[in-house]
Amino acid sequence: MAAIDARIREFSLPLRSPLGTANGEISTRRVALVVLEGETPDGAPLRGVGEAAPLPPWTEDYGTCRDALFDARDALRRGEDVALDDLPAAARHAVTLANADAEARREEVPLSAWLAERSIGDGEPAETVPVNATVGDGSVDETVAAAESAIADGFDCLKLKIGARDLDGDLDRLRAVRAAIGDDVALRADANGAWDRDDAERAVDALADLGFEYVEQPVPAGDHAGLAALRGRGVDVALDESVNGSGAWPEPIRDHADVVVLKPMAQGGPGAAVGLARHLRSRGVDPVVTTTIDAAVARTAAVHVAATIPDVAACGLATGDLLVEDVAADPVPVVDGYVDVPDGPGLAGAAFDEL
Ligand SMILES: O=C(O)CCC(=O)c1ccccc1C(=O)O
């Protein structure tokens, strides 16, 4: 086998302000990059970058991820294969992404085209992806101000974090946002599994009155019957923790979800996420792609994943601005609620060559 060096680079990336969720505040993200460099068996240069941005309960914790990555690096340096199936999700995401980036660069095609050819095989990837703004928990005034600022930035779809305070307090926030921004902006709410079934029913009825598009993870991940019971009450139900984590997916999926939020970091890589998106579409469930507030490498990969989903709904990929600094300049900035899919080879041409 030709020589391939694998390097790991670690970063600690603070958020501008903590993102309040029902699952606690996210204030810093620790990420590890895997950089593959070397030659293919026929002597062509090879380079690929992947990222692990672990975040329990969506993935393993940072220490577990780090240990797995260093073991994988050592195996690669010995010229051995990495047992991908044995890697926890975020570590597997980093290794499979580095490999996919290297392969796509070698074939001189964007990652989206490489993924589409392998996993979906029905048409050209999109050139742009619509995204939602992400608004964390906060007072009524803070929430309205954040929503108005997102609209001034050109977003027409907002996702509001709820469930970190009591339901009446949250409903005050949501009513105030709807009143402030009018009916033309699409609204989503993400409860991160905070509610019991009674509160969830009351919340969903109020969200229906306010014209919300969907409610994400209204009840805990494992409460499959509770999810099914919320269907058809006037607001679509989206699953996040129920499918992005270690638990079993609710089946049949169509009885439990209108929308599934796919986090490639939690699914073990971009290829796995693309395959799941296809599976969901075939069952009448709409896939949306988001991150766990990943750094630029994984965020760019997630944009490519989203681009392989025909007519994808707004995705949760407008999270780069939440970070004070990043691992590299952002190849996927948001402009007027859309992200352009990088068209250079692999993730984004030479954008990550300094890593
Ligand atoms: O989907 C978005 O708008 C952004 C991503 C997001 O909300 C998120 C970020 C980190 C961890 C969990 C979540 C979540 O969707 O619950």
Ligand SMILES: [Mg+2]
């Ligand atoms: Mg969520």
